[in-house]
Amino acid sequence: MMRYWKIISITIISIFAIGAFYIQSALAEKNSFPDYTITTKSGDEEAVKRLMLQGTYYGEGEQGQGVTIQKNEVAYSNNNSLLELINPNYIDPKIKRLQKEYRSFMRGKENNIAPFYENEKLLVYADVDLGSMINDSDFTFDIEVLEKESDETEAFELDVPEKNKYAYIYVEAVQMAEGELKVITRQSVKRLNQNEFHVYRFDVSTQKLISDDLIASYQEENDIGWSYTDLISSSNTSGEENKYIAFVKTILEDVQGEDGEVYSEEVAKELVTYNLESKQMKSTELPDEINGESHNAVLIGTMIYFGQESEAGGELIAYNIESEEIDSSQTIDQLLKGENNGLLMKVHEGKMYVANYFSDRKTPGGIAIIELDTGEKLYEGFVNVENPKTVPPGYELILNEIMVQE
Amino acid sequence: MNRFLKLVNFELGRFMKIYLALIGITIISQIAGVIIKSNSYVERANEAIYEDLIPKEDFFATEGLMSMLHVLRSVWFMGPIALCIAALIFYVFFIWYRDWFGKNTFIYRLLMLPTARIQIFLSKAVSILLMVFGLVAIQLILLPIESVILKWIVPLDYRIDMTVGEIIQNFRELQMLIPSTFIEFVLYYGAGMMAVFIIFTAILFERSFRLKGILFGAIFVGLAVLVFFSPILIMEIMQTYYLYPIEIFILEIILGLVVIGASIWTSHFLLKKKITV
Amino acid sequence: MIEVKNISKKYGRKKVLNGVSFTANKGEITSLIGINGVGKTTILNAIMALTPVNSGEILINNEKINKASYEKITFIPDAITMLPQMTIAEAMQFMQDFYESWNQERATELLGFFKLKESNKISSLSKGNTAKVNLLLGLALDVDFLLMDEPFSGIDIFSREQIAEVFTSHLIEDRGVIITTHEINDIEHLIDKVILLDEGTVIKEFNTEEVRENEGKSVIDVMREVYRT
Numbered sequence: 001m002m003r004y005w006k007i008i009s010i011t012i013i014s015i016f017a018i019g020a021f022y023i024q025s026a027l028a029e030k031n032s033f034p035d036y037t038i039t040t041k042s043g044d045e046e047a048v049k050r051l052m053l054q055g056t057y058y059g060e061g062e063q064g065q066g067v068t069i070q071k072n073e074v075a076y077s078n079n080n081s082l083l084e085l086i087n088p089n090y091i092d093p094k095i096k097r098l099q100k101e102y103r104s105f106m107r108g109k110e111n112n113i114a115p116f117y118e119n120e121k122l123l124v125y126a127d128v129d130l131g132s133m134i135n136d137s138d139f140t141f142d143i144e145v146l147e148k149e150s151d152e153t154e155a156f157e158l159d160v161p162e163k164n165k166y167a168y169i170y171v172e173a174v175q176m177a178e179g180e181l182k183v184i185t186r187q188s189v190k191r192l193n194q195n196e197f198h199v200y201r202f203d204v205s206t207q208k209l210i211s212d213d214l215i216a217s218y219q220e221e222n223d224i225g226w227s228y229t230d231l232i233s234s235s236n237t238s239g240e241e242n243k244y245i246a247f248v249k250t251i252l253e254d255v256q257g258e259d260g261e262v263y264s265e266e267v268a269k270e271l272v273t274y275n276l277e278s279k280q281m282k283s284t285e286l287p288d289e290i291n292g293e294s295h296n297a298v299l300i301g302t303m304i305y306f307g308q309e310s311e312a313g314g315e316l317i318a319y320n321i322e323s324e325e326i327d328s329s330q331t332i333d334q335l336l337k338g339e340n341n342g343l344l345m346k347v348h349e350g351k352m353y354v355a356n357y358f359s360d361r362k363t364p365g366g367i368a369i370i371e372l373d374t375g376e377k378l379y380e381g382f383v384n385v386e387n388p389k390t391v392p393p394g395y396e397l398i399l400n401e402i403m404v405q406e
Numbered sequence: 407m408n409r410f411l412k413l414v415n416f417e418l419g420r421f422m423k424i425y426l427a428l429i430g431i432t433i434i435s436q437i438a439g440v441i442i443k444s445n446s447y448v449e450r451a452n453e454a455i456y457e458d459l460i461p462k463e464d465f466f467a468t469e470g471l472m473s474m475l476h477v478l479r480s481v482w483f484m485g486p487i488a489l490c491i492a493a494l495i496f497y498v499f500f501i502w503y504r505d506w507f508g509k510n511t512f513i514y515r516l517l518m519l520p521t522a523r524i525q526i527f528l529s530k531a532v533s534i535l536l537m538v539f540g541l542v543a544i545q546l547i548l549l550p551i552e553s554v555i556l557k558w559i560v561p562l563d564y565r566i567d568m569t570v571g572e573i574i575q576n577f578r579e580l581q582m583l584i585p586s587t588f589i590e591f592v593l594y595y596g597a598g599m600m601a602v603f604i605i606f607t608a609i610l611f612e613r614s615f616r617l618k619g620i621l622f623g624a625i626f627v628g629l630a631v632l633v634f635f636s637p638i639l640i641m642e643i644m645q646t647y648y649l650y651p652i653e654i655f656i657l658e659i660i661l662g663l664v665v666i667g668a669s670i671w672t673s674h675f676l677l678k679k680k681i682t683v
Numbered sequence: 684m685i686e687v688k689n690i691s692k693k694y695g696r697k698k699v700l701n702g703v704s705f706t707a708n709k710g711e712i713t714s715l716i717g718i719n720g721v722g723k724t725t726i727l728n729a730i731m732a733l734t735p736v737n738s739g740e741i742l743i744n745n746e747k748i749n750k751a752s753y754e755k756i757t758f759i760p761d762a763i764t765m766l767p768q769m770t771i772a773e774a775m776q777f778m779q780d781f782y783e784s785w786n787q788e789r790a791t792e793l794l795g796f797f798k799l800k801e802s803n804k805i806s807s808l809s810k811g812n813t814a815k816v817n818l819l820l821g822l823a824l825d826v827d828f829l830l831m832d833e834p835f836s837g838i839d840i841f842s843r844e845q846i847a848e849v850f851t852s853h854l855i856e857d858r859g860v861i862i863t864t865h866e867i868n869d870i871e872h873l874i875d876k877v878i879l880l881d882e883g884t885v886i887k888e889f890n891t892e893e894v895r896e897n898e899g900k901s902v903i904d905v906m907r908e909v910y911r912t
Contacts (some may be wrong), residue, residue, distance in 0.1 A: 003415075004411070004412075004415045006415050006418040006419050006422055007411060007414050007415040007418055007536070010418065010536045010537070010539070010540040011536065013540060013543045013544070013547075014536065014539035014540055014542070014543045016543070017542075017543035017544075017546040017547050018539060018542060018543055018546065018591070020546075021546050021570065021571075021584070022587075022588040022591065024571070025571050025586065025587075026587075026588070028569075028571060059576075060470060060471060060566065063576060063578070065575075081585065081586065081587075081590065082585070082590050082593060082594075083587065083589065083590060085651060085655075086651045086652050086655045087651070087652070088651070099650070103650075107648060107649075107650070108646050108647050108648040108649075110647065130645070392471070392566055394467070394470075
């Protein structure tokens with residue numbers, strides 16, 4: 001047997017060392033990263049049950065680890081892991097739920113909720129296909145309507161009118177009511193520094209395009225300066241159709257500096273609303289209280305909720321489109337505001353979720369949940385490391401997304 | 407012991423001197439790295455704190471605490487690993503060509519063994535796999551030893567202690583060699599074996615048809631890569647992502663096995679019918 | 684019986700073998716003779732399935748060659764088939780490990796006969812001794828057929844004599860031997876059958892004893908006749 005020491009010793013050492021390593025890592029705690037918990041300061045714990053905070057944890061001198069923090073669970077992702085690719089953490093919870101419930105309908109559809117519309121009876125998908133590698137402006141509408149009860153899908157494709165005019169087309173929102181499908185898009189015109197918002201209306205039963213309305217151009221230049229327009233995302237939890245589309249238009253003017261250089265200065269923010277029923281467009285100046293950061297704003301019915309940072313920490317301002325007035329403002333002052341400690345906001349099902357981007361040993365991260373209708377603070381709490389002694393002193397947590405499980 | 411295992415043992419023996427030298431270099435270099443890095447850190451820390459009177463906190467804030475990660479990033483640690491990888495990649499080719507070249511035409515003996523010739527192919531592949539596993543195992547044994555040496559040299563409040571798992575998790579290069587779950591370990595090294603099989607088959611094409619065989623071998627490699635990545639390629643070209651990630655994953659495993667099967671079958675055919683001494 | 688049936692082989696455009704057929708029987712020494720060496724070695728390689736042929740068929744005891752055949756037939760090429768870093772003992776151990784037909788007694792006997800030292804490394808051996816080890820490794824197998832490629836080329840006269848002695852000994856007796864050579868002198872008297880090759884074809888096949896008795900000619904006489912014309 002001694003003659004076979006080579007094969008025997010290599011085999012034994014390999015099985016022993018590799019086996020021991022994997023048995024140990026399977027038995028050991030999932031990993032060595034800190035246990036983050038959500039601790040309640042006030043309010044109903046029920047409110048954070050479905051909250052998922054996604055971010056990156058940095059131990060001292062270590063590379064960042066993706067982390068998902070929930071009320072009773074912390075999951076560290078491994079960027080280099082193959083298994084992470086198979087079941088990614090970053091998929092929107094709504095997409096995850098739809099994939100689970102309507103697996104074959106959701107097949108081949110990307111991780112983007114914008115082209116989906118769902119109510120009790122229907123699940124609608126309307127996206128613009130970006131064309132193939134050969135013809136990059138062969139834009140077509142790809143429309144699929146799933147009737148949930150019968151599990152029947154109606155699908156059709158239609159060319160985008162004047163498709164060769166555009167360099168790209170993104171679907172921003174989809175709505176459907178009484179057999180009429182509305183697709184709101186943002187697109188850029190080729191070779192022109194011009195971008196447009198359109199509303200395309202379709203009759204689903206006849207599979208025809210009814211109309212194509214240009215509702216806004218979102219970057220315009222004139223003699224004295226330029227402006228850009230951002231869409232405010234809308235949330236339709238009840239499944240009801242939104243009556244309005246709203247934009248924030250930022251107007252900038254060219255100013256001659258002292259050193260002779262020309263730079264742009266923001267002079268005004270306008271709220272542009274488009275009434276989908278009457279096809280009327282209206283522009284109003286936003287009140288001074290609203291800074292008009294469109295990425296933390298949401299349109300629900302006739303109300304626009306602006307989440308913004310303020311002296312006290314953060315605030316939520318409700319603006320009524322029809323009355324053109326601020327309805328209420330709710331200050332989220334309890335959340336700590338430190339250096340480079342901005343707020344992350346998310347509206348989901350009539351509630352606004354707010355959290356600090358940043359937390360470390362000295363600055364705990366705060367969480368708040370506010371009922372949009374009433375402005376009532378439903379919940380306040382903190383994201384904490386359970387046992388800070390076990391964590392390297394220079395650790396940091398940087399959140400980048402709030403998600404709510406469905 | 408059956409003939410196949412004897413063949414594997416024999417193949418291992420033929421590379422054993424270089425292999426043991428590689429292990430020796432790895433052990434010496436990595437342990438030297440730990441000692442040198444640890445000593446230099448302690449020296450710098452003491453100089454800063456006791457001579458330049460920099461507060462401890464400030465020193466640690468700028469320099470960070472000492473840990474195995476400092477050692478891992480040095481050439482003392484990664485150098486020998488890179489050397490071992492290069493040596494084994496070289497050996498994937500050399501394990502065949504050494505039998506043809508030189509005065510002693512050992513390939514005559516191998517082909518005249520009263521065993522199925524595919525066993526020669528498989529024994530060479532298994533030898534490579536075992537040598538890779540052996541090196542991985544040595545690294546897994548070395549890491550805790552190196553951690554202990556670091557603890558001897560660096561005082562407690564100057565360092566962060568890490569388990570082997572933590573060290574690997576925090577170092578991407580090492581994580582590619584030693585993934586965190588056993589399933590991934592099997593998948594990574596399975597894919598590695600697939601690559602070895604494909605290269606072996608290409609070598610046998612060259613050995614069977616010589617100049618023309620280089621072309622055949624290249625075509626075989628191209629086909630194997632194409633088949634293996636076909637689901638991903640098709641989806642990228644069509645720009646439709648029809649399959650869910652889990653389905654692609656399962657499909658890839660199946661295709662991997664198909665490619666390995668095709669490689670073994672082709673090699674079996676070449677060794678039996680086309681090989682020439 | 685080894686039957687070579689109409690085999691042809693090309694290297695690129697060059698035809699090396701062109702319809703070669705012959706048989707070699709057990710208990711006989713068959714010699715493949717030709718002036719230019721190319722075709723002869725190729726035939727032996729082809730018999731052992733060490734190189735493919737383009738057409739034709741080779742049968743060993745009525746069977747195509749398979750893995751079990753290598754216990755019945757062996758080939759001693761003109762270079763040693765063991766690794767230079769091995770000792771003679773290790774080479775013998777290797778053979779014993781892999782061949783059921785390995786006859787350790789006979790191997791020991793041959794070691795004595797050739798006056799070889801087991802502990803010597805193959806790389807340290809003289810040309811003659813290397814050839815002897817090579818021969819030993821083949822002869823110690825209990826096989827029906829032995830193929831030898833130029834066993835006498837490039838070695839000293841004493842080694843040649845010693846090797847030639849093997850052919851008359853019990854070591855060869857019942858076996859069938861195919862031997863290629865271009866120096867016929869050493870073994871002329873031992874050969875039973877001669878196959879003369881030229882430019883990839885068999886140009887004459889004859890039984891040495893018959894030619895000697897009926898025509899009173901030696902092998903060399905026949906060769907002269909054939910190749911001079």
